[in-house]
Amino acid sequence: MQTETRTNHDLAELKLAGSFDFKAYREFQGAYKPLLEQPGVKRLEVDMGGLTYMDSSALGMLLLLREKAEVPGIRVSLINCRDIVRDILEVANFTRFFEIR
Amino acid sequence: MAHGAEDSPGARRLKVLVADDDVEVAELITIYVEMVGHEAIVAHSGREAVELFKRHQPDMVIMDCVMPDLSGVDAVAHIRANCGERWVPIIMVSALVDEQEVANALNFGGDDFLPKPINPILLDAKLNSFRRIAELQQQLAVRTEELQRYYDLAEEEMQATNELMKRIVRWEALDNPQLRYWLESASGVSGDVIAVARAANDIFYIMLADATGHGLAASVNLIPLTQVFYAMTGKGFHVASIVEEMNRQVRAYSPVERFVAVTLAAIDANEHVLEVWNGGNPPVLCVDSQGRELRRFRSRHMPVGILRPDEFSGDCEYFRYDREAVLLLCSDGLIEAANRKDERFGMSGLVSALPPVVTVEATAVIREAVLRHVGELAPHDDISLALVACPLQALPLPPAASKTAFVEAPRHWRLQLTLSAPQIREVDLVPMVMNWAKAMGLQTDQAGRFFLVVTELYTNALDHGILGLDSTIKAGEDGLMSYMEARMQRLEHLQRGEIDLLIEQREVDGREQVLIQIRDSGRGFDYADWLGVDIGTRAQRSGRGIGLIQRLATSIDYRGCGNEVRVLL
Numbered sequence: 001m002q003t004e005t006r007t008n009h010d011l012a013e014l015k016l017a018g019s020f021d022f023k024a025y026r027e028f029q030g031a032y033k034p035l036l037e038q039p040g041v042k043r044l045e046v047d048m049g050g051l052t053y054m055d056s057s058a059l060g061m062l063l064l065l066r067e068k069a070e071v072p073g074i075r076v077s078l079i080n081c082r083d084i085v086r087d088i089l090e091v092a093n094f095t096r097f098f099e100i101r
Numbered sequence: 102m103a104h105g106a107e108d109s110p111g112a113r114r115l116k117v118l119v120a121d122d123d124v125e126v127a128e129l130i131t132i133y134v135e136m137v138g139h140e141a142i143v144a145h146s147g148r149e150a151v152e153l154f155k156r157h158q159p160d161m162v163i164m165d166c167v168m169p170d171l172s173g174v175d176a177v178a179h180i181r182a183n184c185g186e187r188w189v190p191i192i193m194v195s196a197l198v199d200e201q202e203v204a205n206a207l208n209f210g211g212d213d214f215l216p217k218p219i220n221p222i223l224l225d226a227k228l229n230s231f232r233r234i235a236e237l238q239q240q241l242a243v244r245t246e247e248l249q250r251y252y253d254l255a256e257e258e259m260q261a262t263n264e265l266m267k268r269i270v271r272w273e274a275l276d277n278p279q280l281r282y283w284l285e286s287a288s289g290v291s292g293d294v295i296a297v298a299r300a301a302n303d304i305f306y307i308m309l310a311d312a313t314g315h316g317l318a319a320s321v322n323l324i325p326l327t328q329v330f331y332a333m334t335g336k337g338f339h340v341a342s343i344v345e346e347m348n349r350q351v352r353a354y355s356p357v358e359r360f361v362a363v364t365l366a367a368i369d370a371n372e373h374v375l376e377v378w379n380g381g382n383p384p385v386l387c388v389d390s391q392g393r394e395l396r397r398f399r400s401r402h403m404p405v406g407i408l409r410p411d412e413f414s415g416d417c418e419y420f421r422y423d424r425e426a427v428l429l430l431c432s433d434g435l436i437e438a439a440n441r442k443d444e445r446f447g448m449s450g451l452v453s454a455l456p457p458v459v460t461v462e463a464t465a466v467i468r469e470a471v472l473r474h475v476g477e478l479a480p481h482d483d484i485s486l487a488l489v490a491c492p493l494q495a496l497p498l499p500p501a502a503s504k505t506a507f508v509e510a511p512r513h514w515r516l517q518l519t520l521s522a523p524q525i526r527e528v529d530l531v532p533m534v535m536n537w538a539k540a541m542g543l544q545t546d547q548a549g550r551f552f553l554v555v556t557e558l559y560t561n562a563l564d565h566g567i568l569g570l571d572s573t574i575k576a577g578e579d580g581l582m583s584y585m586e587a588r589m590q591r592l593e594h595l596q597r598g599e600i601d602l603l604i605e606q607r608e609v610d611g612r613e614q615v616l617i618q619i620r621d622s623g624r625g626f627d628y629a630d631w632l633g634v635d636i637g638t639r640a641q642r643s644g645r646g647i648g649l650i651q652r653l654a655t656s657i658d659y660r661g662c663g664n665e666v667r668v669l670l
Contacts (some may be wrong), residue, residue: 020312055382055482056313056433060358063407067357091433092362092381093403 001051008076009044012074017050022057032065041074048079054088066097077101107559115139120150120176121194122168126217130163130194133221137228139554144364147171149180159189161231163215163224166195166206177210190231194219194572210491211526219618262290270296279496279640281464285434286485292319293432293485296327298334299551303495303652305371306334306343309403309487311362311382312431322361325350329363334457335549340367340376341415342404351406360406364430366398370495375420375428380404383436383448385490386429387420392455396420418476426491427459432581434482438475446474461488464472474529512542512613522595525567528537531556532600544613547670550653551615557650558619564588566623566664567598597623614655615670625662 001024008083014034035044045096048054062078069076071095076098081089089100117134119141121127131141138207142157143152147168154162162180166173177191193206197219267570274297275282282295287370290430292312299305308330326347333343344365359439367374375396380583381404387396398418438446454470456463467486489498498526516537520528534555535548543551564570568591574584603618650657652670658667 056311056360056362060313060360063360064356064358086228088433091383091400093400095405 001027003027005031005035007035007038007041012038012041012044013047015047015050019053020049020051021053021055025057025061028070029064030060031051034073036069036072042067044074046076046078047080048078048085051085053061059088059092059094062094062098065094110472113232115161115228116156116157116159118142118144118150118154118162120144120147120168121165122146128633130219133219133224139228147173147176151183154180155183156536160235161228162189162191164191164193166193166202174205174209181210186242186651188235190235192227204527224405243647258317259289265320266290269324271331272295274298279334279461280307280487280489281461283464283468283485283489285480287480287483288315289436290316290320291483291485293434293483293595294323294327295487296330296333297484300334300337303371304337304367305489306365306367307430307487307489309364309382309430309432310486311483313359314363317445318359320604321357322351322355325354326361326363326405336554337549340365340378340417342382344378345410345413345415348405348408349410355406355408360404362404362432366428368428368491370492373407373422373493375422375491376417378402378415378417383431383433387426388423388455389424389426390438390459392457392459395422395426398644424492425493427461427463428489428491430487431533432483432485434480435471437482438471438480438484440474440476441478448472450474461490464488467549487647513607514541515603515604520600521599525563525598525600526592526595531559534602534604541606543606543615547615550670553654554670555616558617560667562600564617565626566621567595567600569623591639617668617670618666620665
C-alpha cells in the first residue's frame with residue numbers, strides 16, 4: 001500500500017492507495033505517526049479513495065489509529081469511501097467510531 | 102604502498118592460499134599479501150594447493166593457471182568441491198595473457214584473473230573487493246539461517262493452532278441432522294469457527310465467528326468465545342447475555358485491533374422464533390423451502406471485542422417463522438471469494454446458488470458454486486458456511502454421547518437438606534446443589550434440565566413461600582426493580598422460615614429418574630390456579646415460568662397447601 005501525507009494548519013491528510021491488508025501495517029503506522037505528533041493538528045482525514053482492497057486487519061489498524069489519535073485529541077475521519085471500502089466499514093458498523101464520507 | 106586491510110572499516114585479517122609452482126613468484130605474492138595485512142599459506146603445486154585448502158580452509162585463493170601436476174582448471178574444480186556452503190573467491194594468475202585462457206579460468210570456477218607480473222596495487226584492490234563480497238555472502242548465510250529458524254517456528258505455530266482448533270470446538274456436536282456446514286481455510290488453519298449447542302429447553306444455538314488476522318494470534322481469541330458459548334448455552338442463557346460476555350472476554354484478552362466478527366443465532370423450534378445477533382458478518386438469510394427470502398439479518402453491531410461493556414449492545418433481531426425454513430450463515434470469505442476477473446461471489450451469488458428445494462443439504466450445492474466461481478485460484482480468506490434447519494417442531498435429541506456412561510450399574514443416590522433462616526439468608530443454594538448432584542453422578546445430559554427446574558422451584562419457595570413476595574409487583578414500570586428491592590429487604594431481615602430439599606436419583610423401569618422435592622414453611626398458594634397459567638414473558642432474566650417445568654418434567658405434583666412440590670425428571 002502506498003501512502004502520501006500532507007499537513008495544512010490544523011488538518012492532516014493521509015492518502016492511501018493500493019491494498020490495505022495486514023502487509024500494510026508498517027507503511028500505515030509509519031505514515032500516521034508523524035502526523036499525530038505534529039503540534040497544532042486537530043483533525044486527520046484518511047483518504048480511502050485509492051484503495052483497491054481492504055480486509056479486517058485494516059479495520060484493526062484503523063482502530064489502533066483511533067486509539068492513538070485520542071491521546072493528542074485528534075479527530076479522525078475517513079473520506080472517499082466507496083464500494084468495497086464502504087461495504088466493509090458498514091458491515092462492521094464503523095460509522096460509530098469514525099466520521100465516514 | 103597500497104592501502105592496507107586495516108584501512109577499511111570492520112576489516113578482518115584474511116587467510117589467503119597462494120599457489121604457484123614458481124617459488125620466487127609465490128614468495129613475491131606472499132610478501133604482497135602480508136604487506137597489506139593478511140596471512141598467507143603457500144603451495145607450490147596444484148595437488149599441494151588442494152591439500153592445504155582442505156587443511157586450512159582459507160578465505161581466499163590466489164592461484165597460478167598453469168601448474169605442472171594439476172591444471173589450474175582442475176585445481177579450481179577440486180577446491181570448489183571442498184568449499185561446502187562457503188563461497189571462496191579464487192583469483193587466477195598467469196603470465197600468459199590470452200583471452201581464451203582468461204575465459205577458461207573464469208568459466209571453470211575462477212572468480213577473477215590477474216596477469217603476471219602481479220601489480221600489488223591491483224592485488225590489494227581485488228583482495229578488498231572480494232573481501233567485501235565474501236562478507237556480504239556471510240551476512241546472507243546468517244539471514245538464511247535465521248529465516249529457516251523463523252520458518253520452523255511458523256510451522257510449529259501452525260501445528261499448535263491446529264491442535265487448539267481441534268480442542269476448542271465440540272466437533273461431534275456439529276455432526277447433527279439440523280445442520281450442514283463448510284469450512285475452508287485459506288492457509289492451513291482456519292480462523293473461522295462454527296459451533297452449535299442445544300439447550301435443555303430445545304433451543305438450538307449456532308455461532309459463526311471470524312477472527313481478524315491469521316494463525317495463532319487470531320485463533321487465540323476464539324478460546325474465550327467458544328468456552329463462553331458452550332457454558333452459557335448449556336444454561337439456556339439468552340443470546341444477548343452470551344454476546345455480552347463474549348465481548349467482555351475478548352476485549353479483556355486481546356489488543357484493540359484484534360476482534361472477532363460474530364453471528365449468534367438461537368432457534369426456538371417450539372415457539373418458532375429466531376433470535377439473531379450479527380456483529381461484523383455478512384447478512385444472515387432466512388429462506389423457506391422454495392428459497393424465498395423470509396428475512397435478512399444484517400450486521401447491526403460492531404464485531405466482538407471492540408466496545409467497552411457499557412458501550413456494547415446485545416440487542417437482537419427477532420423473527421417468527423410460520424413455515425419450515427433454513428437459516429444461512431457465512432463469513433465474508435465466501436462473499437468476497439473472487440474469480441480470475443476479480444468478480445466477487447457476492448450475496449447475489451449465494452442466493453442464485455440455492456437449489457429449487459432448499460434444505461440444509463443445499464450447503465454442498467453452494468460449496469460447489471463457490472469452488473466453480475474461483476476456479477483454480479486459492480481462496481484469499483477463510484470461508485465458512487452453515488445452513489441450519491428452522492423446524493416447526495423440535496427435532497428429537499441425538500443419542501447422548503456415551504462419554505459419561507462408564508458405570509454400568511444403576512446409580513442411586515439421595516440428597517436431603519433443611520435450610521433455616523440463617524442459611525436461607527447467606528447460602529447461594531442452587532450452584533452448591535448442582536455441584537453435589539454432579540459429584541453424586543447426575544448425568545450431564547440431565548444437568549441442564551435439572552438446573553432449570555431446581556432454580557425455578559427454589560426461587561418460588563424462597564420468594565413466594567418464605568419471603569411472601571407477589572410476582573405481580575414485577576409487572577409495570579420499574580416493577581422488576583421494586584420487586585428486587587423488596588426481595589433484598591425481606592431477605593436481610595428474615596428471622597424465621599425453613600426450606601426442605603430432597604433430591605433423589607434412581608432407576609425406574611430401566612431409566613434413570615431424578616426426583617426433586619421442595620417444601621417451604623410458608624403459607625402456600627392456590628396451585629390449581631397457578632398451574633393453568635403459562636407465564637411466557639421474557640421479562641425475567643431467564644424468561645421462564647412454570648410452562649418450562651411442565652415441558653421439562655415428567656410430572657409435577659403440588660401438595661399440602663401449595664407449599665410442597667414434587668417434580669420428576
